[in-house]
Amino acid sequence: MPQDAKIVRWREWDGPGFEHLVLGxxxxxxxxxxxxxxxxxxxxxxxxxITCDAGWHAKSxxxxxxxxxxxxxxxxxxxxxxxxxxxxxxELAGVLEPDLTVTPFTNTLPIRRLALSAGQSAEIATAxxxxxxxxxxxxxQRYTCLEEGRRYLYESRASDFRRELEIDAxxxxxxxxxxxxxx
Numbered sequence: 250m251p252q253d254a255k256i257v258r259w260r261e262w263d264g265p266g267f268e269h270l271v272l273g274x275x276x277x278x279x280x281x282x283x284x285x286x287x288x289x290x291x292x293x294x295x296x297x298x299i300t301c302d303a304g305w306h307a308k309s310x311x312x313x314x315x316x317x318x319x320x321x322x323x324x325x326x327x328x329x330x331x332x333x334x335x336x337x338x339x340e341l342a343g344v345l346e347p348d349l350t351v352t353p354f355t356n357t358l359p360i361r362r363l364a365l366s367a368g369q370s371a372e373i374a375t376a377x378x379x380x381x382x383x384x385x386x387x388x389x390q391r392y393t394c395l396e397e398g399r400r401y402l403y404e405s406r407a408s409d410f411r412r413e414l415e416i417d418a419x420x421x422x423x424x425x426x427x428x429x430x431x432x
Contacts, residue, residue, distance in 0.1 A: 260432035264288040305362035348375035353422035365394035
């Protein structure tokens with residue numbers, strides 16, 4: 250773990266699920282290493298590792314489903330060209346961030362990369378990873394800065410899903426209503 254690593258913990262809004270994330274910076278890259286325990290009808294646990302360059306462009310995503318041996322490896326050149334387990338994914342052309350359904354952390358990547366001022370919004374597409382299936386699809390989204398350094402509106406452009414996110418000064422989610430809150 251890098252010396253300046255930050256530990257962040259979230260717990261499920263209404264349940265016993267939990268996430269333990271270690272976020273550090275090393276050699277000009279951001280490294281996130283996390284374990285998530287999800288409750289629900291079919292409980293599961295996952296470890297993920299995400300590496301970003303200095304501009305918060307995702308370079309790699311590795312997901313290990315704990316206990317069943319399944320692993321997903323996504324790699325990106327940081328300019329929107331992705332591979333899954335070494336196989337090109339042209340359907341993700343132009344995508345800069347992953348979005349893992351098991352964590353609020355992946356909201357930090359576009360929040361940090363876009364650096365929006367209050368009132369500004371931006372439309373993006375993500376590599377949306379659904380759990381526990383590990384499916385990966387392109388997902389259009391919009392982020393609007395409601396209050397600089399404090400609140401963002403997240404909207405899925407593929408559905409009517411939207412949430413107002415409270416963030417800290419580093420762009421890390423504090424509250425994701427109905428899903429996650431800092432623990």
